[in-house]
Amino acid sequence: MMASLFSSFDPSANLNLPLNWLSSFIGMLLIPPLFWISPSRSSLIWNKILTTLHKEFKILMASNKMNGSTILFISLFSFVLFNNSLGLFPYIFTSTSHLSFTLTLALPLWLSFMIFGWINNTIHMLAHLVPQGTPPALMPFMVCIETISNVIRPGTLAVRLTANMIAGHLLLTLLGNTGNSLSIYMINILIIVQLMLLTLESAVSVIQAYVFAVLSTLYSSEVN
Template identity: 80%
Template sequence: MANLFSSFDPSTNLNLSLNWMSTMIGLLIIPPMFWLIPSRLNILWNKIIISLHKEFKILLGTKNSKGSTLIFISLFSFIMFNNFLGLFPYIFTSTSHMSLTLALALPLWLSFMIFGWINNTIHMFAHLVPQGTPPVLMPFMVCIETISNIIRPGTLAVRLSANMIAGHLLLTLLGNTGTSLSLIMVNMLIIVQILLLILESAVSIIQSYVFAVLSTLYSSEVN
């Protein structure tokens, strides 16, 4: 440096015209939603989140919905993204395996059960016998309700993975027959495959929504 103040000369630092970009770096620290115009996709996603929040708030009740809807919204989006990724060729569908679906369902159900039995023990016992049950049927009802409660995480996990496997299997089986078909039949097959793909994309949204809604209902029962 020939001069103490030469470090403030824009031409000395790497001699780039980007030096003045340092004035804009501060904007990067601010969250983009405050200074960038949101895209249509961003607006759509915000609308989905808001509508899901409203729905889950109704299911949970106004007392317990403070921030707890975010768990189920993130669960919904995580499952939906994984389901959609599985529709692309050569991408592994992680939600078709019980190891992932059970890993999502079991901790949720266990935490609800532990929380419910510790904090609302009488309420949880009351759930085992539905209102208006004849005294003779009470022991049977307790057994049935207990079994139905225990198999909940299993049904959540199996429903999601079975739906993912079924659609993908159908697409694969139909696709494998393409080599032995005539030209007209191949065109028919392509149309059927496209329709099945649309159905699968709908299923991937529906299944993630069902998983999130059922988890919300199970959590609302323990309060």
């Protein structure tokens, strides 16, 4: 039971090859239509969303020194959102349900921010370790606390995304496996509950992609 339950999160496919990871790159097939002379309605809606995200990320960064850097976080949002949404379809591998995938996104991003900050803005980074108004007696403890909270940031980014994606998928799988032993009346109720959970999971996919991108933007704004 447990083996079959978690088999949907197994990255290996036939011949023990990790072919399921290829689902993360299917979105690249959708990029060419964005460059047509006469874009479709879906392209116009998506461009409107990206423009809104660009304005919001620009406000969060609050710096004119990093012009164009919002493209990085918009691309990150789009990539995570695509993989989250793709996992809602049956028999399609959910890449963002694995720590190996989310840590690959979060760790290099955070590490690049830290290297850039400590090399170019060393005094500013040191000032972040002691919040303003901290009593002198508590400063050593605050440095330890702020250092630990800073180090665990990539882990919290990755675990938050992974846990939210796994939880909803497991709940849908558990409820779906009970359908064989239910009556017709209960199956109708189960289908309604499954549709409601699927709607909730669709919202969670968008929210988690937005949270991942916004937190990455806030972490980058602290190094300037």
